Amino acid sequence: MAKELKKELSGHFERVVLALLVPTTELLADHVHEAFKGVGTNEDTLVEILCTRNNKEIKELKSVYEHKFDKSLQKSLEKETSGHFRSLLIAMTSGERDEGNIDLELAPKLAERLYQAGEGRDGTDEAEFIRILSSYSYPLLLAVFLAYKKTYDKSLTDAIKSEFVGNLQNGLLAVVSSIKNRPKFYAKCLHDAMEGIGTKDDALIRLVVTRAEIDLGTIKHEYEKKYGKSLESRIKVRNDNIHAFIWLGIMT
Template identity: 50%
Template sequence: MAASYKPTVFPATPFNAEDAAGKLRKAMKGLGTDEAAIIDVFRSHSNEQRVQIERQFKTNYGKDLRADLKSELGGRFEDVVLALLDTPRIYDAKQIKQAIKGAGTDEATLIEILCTRSNAEINEIKKHYKTLFKSDLEKDIASDTSGHFKRLLVAQSAANRSDAPPDTALAQQDAQDLYKAGEKKAGTDEAEFNRILCARSFAHLREVFNFYQALAGKPLEKSIKGETSGYLEDGYLAIVKVATNTPAFFAERIYHSMKGAGTKDEALIRLVVSRSEIDMGLIKEEFQKMYGKTLASFIKGDCSGDYKKMLLALIGDI
């Protein structure tokens, strides 16, 4: 599946940074806050435009937009509004830092970001990570994870995935190598799985999966579930799902952020913010196919107040 785009947030045309900054100032000036006006400005401009609005706000009013928003807003609504001001790769870098700082590690976030971004995007994340945290991304990930899962994430952060088109002979060989490394072997040769899943282009991997199915009589996902476990299994499955159907992968992630008791709000915010200008329209379609309900209905049932309104606006259901 080639990269597909169906955003739910679009650039404003025409765009006037001064007008937008003025609307935000008016929404926060005096007693009370006009949350509806803030939602309207943020949902109707692209990330690139929001960055310009933030600069214009400082120029016009000598005030920091983020500081004003923090003093006026609160809770998850504040979180999602501030997330919308970061450029995508700065936001990714901050999310990775959040996932590994302190006690415990949020492995699902590391998988979601490192296994779905392009080489260029990962290199940009590493650059911003270094600037923001004066630390090396690969080293921090290596010191926070272990074993074969660590090797998988370090391989992904090397940003060395090929962009070559599918090569039929090589795809057949890769399928055989995966079969020998798993199903045909006592134990599993994880290095071989890493070598193929982390280095081949997604288009090539799709061909590998077809050959694997013919050879093994089962899809690669089934073999991965039988041969691996834990976060390593999650990482391998993420790569397979992203290569096969990226919007379906993100639909599943969004579903799991809201399923059951409580909401994993940080994950939900990250997923909605990071996909709204790429393929949220396709994610919504996959979500409905997979779960028989609209994404909007899930958000309405799981979130409340201005937080809910902002999320609905970002997915194009306002």
């Protein structure tokens, strides 16, 4: 059916309709694969998709990616990314986060380890930040964020902004933001997709389609609360070519 539609459709309409027909995990795998193509790598796409998934979602994504593209996701990351950013993405896609560990008594100790790896020393221990943020359960990390703020009078978000730069900073901030409030994180992703000159249509389509049956209603609420206007009105202003198609039952 998808092949038949590709013959009949074109442009933005084709991309929206085909995105609606593809299973969510396959769509995400396609976009990860596209992020590796061409000159350079689309790091924003990799961060949004790979730094925000739980173990089950990551394992499904890796399986679909390998089946469809005949290569492992880890091999692609090793080839197409580098440095500590590559280490972060590989750690976040290991699928080995200890999701059952909610021992909140560990929170102050982990907060101290993060402090000693960053603001509490000369230089930064990037590996320690990556290790902690990729290894522990979301409830425990939420407690770590609170403990860090209480103990050091500075949010971990601000600490990351002062200690890191570039893609690694963006990746770590995505991990923290999505754990604290995932709908709010996606609201910012949607906003960023429509900022500046032009619109990042693939990101916009991916975000709306993949979250439509999960938490899009909450994302819309977070968007309006943060930016003072509805997501619908913002998309209509910025996307004359595609907004009419996106609203075919997706946003309602």
